[in-house]
Amino acid sequence: MDVKISAGELQTLFDALPDVVFFVKDRAGRYTHANLTLVRRLGLKRREDVLGRNVTELFPSTLGTSYASQDRRALAGESIENQLEVHILTNRVPGWCLTRKYPLRSHAGICGVVGISRDLNKPDGRHPTYPRLIRVMDYLQDHYAERVRVHTLASLAEVSVAQLERHFRRVFQLTPQQALTKLRIEAAMRLLQGCDSVADIGLACGFTDQSAFARQFKATVGMTPREYRGLYVAAKF
Numbered sequence: 001m002d003v004k005i006s007a008g009e010l011q012t013l014f015d016a017l018p019d020v021v022f023f024v025k026d027r028a029g030r031y032t033h034a035n036l037t038l039v040r041r042l043g044l045k046r047r048e049d050v051l052g053r054n055v056t057e058l059f060p061s062t063l064g065t066s067y068a069s070q071d072r073r074a075l076a077g078e079s080i081e082n083q084l085e086v087h088i089l090t091n092r093v094p095g096w097c098l099t100r101k102y103p104l105r106s107h108a109g110i111c112g113v114v115g116i117s118r119d120l121n122k123p124d125g126r127h128p129t130y131p132r133l134i135r136v137m138d139y140l141q142d143h144y145a146e147r148v149r150v151h152t153l154a155s156l157a158e159v160s161v162a163q164l165e166r167h168f169r170r171v172f173q174l175t176p177q178q179a180l181t182k183l184r185i186e187a188a189m190r191l192l193q194g195c196d197s198v199a200d201i202g203l204a205c206g207f208t209d210q211s212a213f214a215r216q217f218k219a220t221v222g223m224t225p226r227e228y229r230g231l232y233v234a235a236k237f
Contacts, residue, residue: 007033008033010033011033014037014116015037017035018037019037019118019119020037020117021038021041021097022034022035023035024114025071025113025114027110027111027112028054029055029068030052030053030054031051031052031053031054032112034047038050041087055068055071062222062224062227062231070101073101074103074115075112075113077103079100079101079103080100080101080102082100082178083098083099083101084097084178084182085097085220085221085222086221095119096182097119098173099116100115100116100117101114101115102115121173127167127170127171129157129167129171132156132159133157133168133171135156135157136153136156136157137179139156140153140179140180144180144205145184145187145204145206147206150177153176164176181216184206185221187204188205188225189228191205192228193229198210198225199213201213201225202225
């Protein structure tokens, strides 16, 4: 039996999931569907306050520009899979999530974008490899500023590299590389609230140079380190 579900029905389904943002956009980047989680995280009360508007109207300019760039990639036919991101919420508290965006196709071609952003949940402590994987996470926390080799991590967990990748994703919802990136970006966000230079912060967090730091920070946070520092400074006044 050929069963089809509409975007409206998906929207209603995702309304029940407070840890998942769901959206559909047209070719102009305007929201046609948005679940209530997205509405609330934007600090709005009604779905109608989101529909018909685009990300540059709803998010701060730096974030809106970054999300619009992602949308253009999807509209060009690219699928964005498990993009690790920090979403800055209305109270400026960062929240980690994994984002997926896909081209929405019709008989006439690509007609929009559909996607979700799922909050990172707590690790699955019941998984049989959890005690060994915690050794890996502890190592990453102690050595995120250094060059980390995946074979070293696999040895710590007493598994092969392939098993490490599979079990790590099952327990933490991340790959080891994503976990390392998360630790580095978290450290950078803390240090950017101080007075150290952006270049020094990048080196202190394990990035080889300021350019690599800026690229990874923007890909993850949606803004450059300098823009993030400006956001934090503005929040204090």
